[in-house]
Amino acid sequence: MRNSLVICAAIATFVSSAAAAVDCNPSYNVPPSTTCFTNCNIQTGQKWVPGWTMDHTSPLFLDSLALMCNKAGPNYMNFMTNAGMCMAKCTGDDPDLFTAEFTAACAWWNKHKNDSFTVSICPTATDSFCQPGFRGKKNGRGPEGACCSHSDDCQESCIKGKCNAPIATTCYTGSEGRGNGDGYNGACCETSDDCWESCVKGKCNGPSLATCDIGFIGKKTGKGPKNSCCNSNRDCKNSCVKGKCD
Structure with missing residues (x-):
């Protein structure tokens, strides 16, 4: 999308300024409902989208709305049920406010769900961006630049919320000796049967989780x-x- 390219260019221009603000979804203008309703969504959404947010400036915003708005999604019903149970405790809050926000937000998402502002578009623009999908998983698979909350999320270490580059002599566990053929680039291995491709000096080569x-x-x-x-x-x-x- 043109907006994505313009935003990325702006980031590149002003990356030296710590105050530079980035709005990943500048066309979103839906009024929020209430703090209680929003907190219920955030609390519930964390289970499936670490970092779930209603902040439209966040790179995770489209993923967050997808959980709430995609009725064909595998976790849609679970999300809506759990969030609804939480919202039932928001006594005094007008449920029509959430209904209005939900309807407008999902209408916006349906129009913009294929927008291409992703972490990969601006991979070096600012350290505030990271690759989602690894934070809190503790499976040791997070490649360089992945979001993390603990070093167990990463192939190497978690530094200020991002996985750093794996040391050449190390590898990440989970595939070694199992013969399942599911080891991505950098996985520990005993034989090539542990890897998608080949085991070279104790590490799998081939496709990377970062790609x-x-x-x-x-x-x-x-x-x-x-x-x-x-x-x-x-x-x-x-x-x-x-x-x-x-």
Whole structure:
């Protein structure tokens, strides 16, 4: 989208200024409901989208709205049920305010859900951006630049909320000795049977988790689009080839 490119150019121009503000979704102008309703959504959304937010300036905003607005999503009903139970405790708040926000927000999301402002568009613009999908998972798979809350989220270490670059002599665990053929680049391995491609000096080579969308891996929903990370064909719309949906 043109907005994405303009924003990225602005970031590149003003990155030296700590006060530079970035609005990832400048066309969003839906009035908020109440603090209690919003907090219920935020609290509930964390389970499926770490960092779930109603802040339209955030790179996670579209992912957050997708959970709330995509009725075909695998976690839509769970999110709405749990958020609704929480909102029932917001005594004194007018539920019509949330209904108005929900309706307008989801109408905006349906129009803008394919907007292309993502972390990868401006990967070096500012340290405030990181690759979502790894924070709090503690599976040791977060590549350089991934969001993290603990070093257990990363292949190496979590520094100021972002995974740093793996040291060349280290590898991340989870695939070694299992023979499942699911080890991405940098995974520890005993033989090539542990990796998508080959085991070289105790580390898998081949596809990297940093180069594919991890939102479908292991979900077995058959909805993973091209270049999504995958464990099997069941994660993809088509086929899983060497760790990526084709």
